[in-house]
Amino acid sequence: MSKYDQYEGFQVQSPETWTEFHKNKFDTKPFGDYDVEVKIECCGVCSSDVHTITGGWGAQKFPLAVGHEIVGKALRVGPKVTLIKEGQRVGVGAQSWSCLECRQCKNDNETYCPKQVDTYGAVWPDTGIVTQGGYSSHVRTHEHWVFPIPDGLASHLAAPMLCAGITSYSPLVRNGAGPGKKVAVVGLGGLGHFAVLFAKALGAETWVISRSHSKEADAKDMGADGYLASQDKDWNKDHLMTFDLIVSTANSFGEGFDLSAYLALLDVHGKWISVGLPEEATLNIKPQDLIGNGCLIGASHLGSRREMLDMLQLAADKGIKSWVETVPLSAENLGKTMQRLHKNDVRYRFTMTDYDKVFGA
Numbered sequence: 001m002s003k004y005d006q007y008e009g010f011q012v013q014s015p016e017t018w019t020e021f022h023k024n025k026f027d028t029k030p031f032g033d034y035d036v037e038v039k040i041e042c043c044g045v046c047s048s049d050v051h052t053i054t055g056g057w058g059a060q061k062f063p064l065a066v067g068h069e070i071v072g073k074a075l076r077v078g079p080k081v082t083l084i085k086e087g088q089r090v091g092v093g094a095q096s097w098s099c100l101e102c103r104q105c106k107n108d109n110e111t112y113c114p115k116q117v118d119t120y121g122a123v124w125p126d127t128g129i130v131t132q133g134g135y136s137s138h139v140r141t142h143e144h145w146v147f148p149i150p151d152g153l154a155s156h157l158a159a160p161m162l163c164a165g166i167t168s169y170s171p172l173v174r175n176g177a178g179p180g181k182k183v184a185v186v187g188l189g190g191l192g193h194f195a196v197l198f199a200k201a202l203g204a205e206t207w208v209i210s211r212s213h214s215k216e217a218d219a220k221d222m223g224a225d226g227y228l229a230s231q232d233k234d235w236n237k238d239h240l241m242t243f244d245l246i247v248s249t250a251n252s253f254g255e256g257f258d259l260s261a262y263l264a265l266l267d268v269h270g271k272w273i274s275v276g277l278p279e280e281a282t283l284n285i286k287p288q289d290l291i292g293n294g295c296l297i298g299a300s301h302l303g304s305r306r307e308m309l310d311m312l313q314l315a316a317d318k319g320i321k322s323w324v325e326t327v328p329l330s331a332e333n334l335g336k337t338m339q340r341l342h343k344n345d346v347r348y349r350f351t352m353t354d355y356d357k358v359f360g361a
Contacts, residue, residue, distance in 0.1 A: 002027050008359060009065035009136025010334055015055030019339055021331040024063060026132050028140050029124045033080040036146045038090060043134035044069025044160035045350035047190060047251055050342050052121060056279040060121050067134030068094040068119040069162040071155040083143045091147045092139055093162035094119055094302055096131060100144060111302040135334060135352060137359040147308050152316035160322045160349040161315060168195035168249065169311040170303030171273040172202060175245050179203040182243050184265065187250035188215045191275060193323055193348040195247050196222045201318045236261050241293055243270055250276045260289040267293065274299045323347055328354040
């Protein structure tokens with residue numbers, strides 16, 4: 001018998017068997033003074049899950065339960081917890097801990113903390129226990145990384161916002177997306193659809209850039225003001241040096257990706273911000289491509305607690321609804337859903353539901 005508390009969840013054993021999920025018990029970290037224990041109601045399915053269990057992002061610690069777009073109920077709170085109340089509906093995203101003492105943490109940059117701990121696949125340094133994700137009965141997380149869900153947001157719609165949503169929202173607000181600004185979103189997938197929804201909600205003129213016209217109708221339904229297909233001849237010609245910000249959410253760039261054609265769209269000191277993390281992808285940057293408009297290239301990782309709370313409230317206030325397909329939680333359904341996501345067969349997020357039927361009410 002383990003000396004630690006245990007939860008139950010669906011784990012993958014290895015990259016070779018990434019479509020096979022097994023319901024196992026596993027150890028969880030000792031309950032701390034600042035911890036919140038969450039009984040999980042539902043969990044969004046993120047491309048990070050697929051990249052992780054397939055080994056696409058490198059070696060991992062198996063067996064592993066992935067899932068980091070978690071919504072549930074705060075069952076128990078530590079004696080020093082002040083941010084969450086027992087019984088609240090709450091969310092947990094892709095990060096579960098940071099030191100809260102370093103320069104980054106003290107400047108609302110907790111996601112860049114050198115000691116940050118991911119919600120799954122990381123190791124708690126004091127015990128060696130591997131963190132396990134949201135395809136599980138419960139999760140135990142420091143209060144700073146547990147977020148109240150506004151009443152106006154349905155759980156299955158809020159869940160994907162806890163990783164994909166904040167990943168798209170943070171670079172928009174940090175780089176001035178709003179009235180009078182022209183923003184392009186590269187790639188209309190799980191991340192990209194949130195970037196469109198939030199850019200519009202923030203008041204920016206919002207365009208989508210995709211390879212073909214296949215998603216143009218969806219983009220317009222999400223509120224996009226314009227759409228460019230890079231397969232078209234001279235696709236960027238009429239928009240050179242007109243965009244203030246480009247957020248790249250692409251999960252793959254494809255053969256012959258011409259970054260210079262995108263950078264040429266930016267106004268003077270306009271910014272290209274990457275949030276998608278394609279496997280084995282390399283961006284070839286020529287200094288000559290930067291000099292014509294003095295454009296800047298950067299990236300963004302998740303978002304701060306303050307940004308998460310602001311994003312969730314904005315979604316509730318503006319009635320922003322994730323485009324979500326719900327799937328009842330089971331080992332079989334997890335395997336099928338991961339395969340569908342691997343093939344980009346989703347419009348535009350999945351949320352695993354019916355946890356009570358698997359783990360009890």
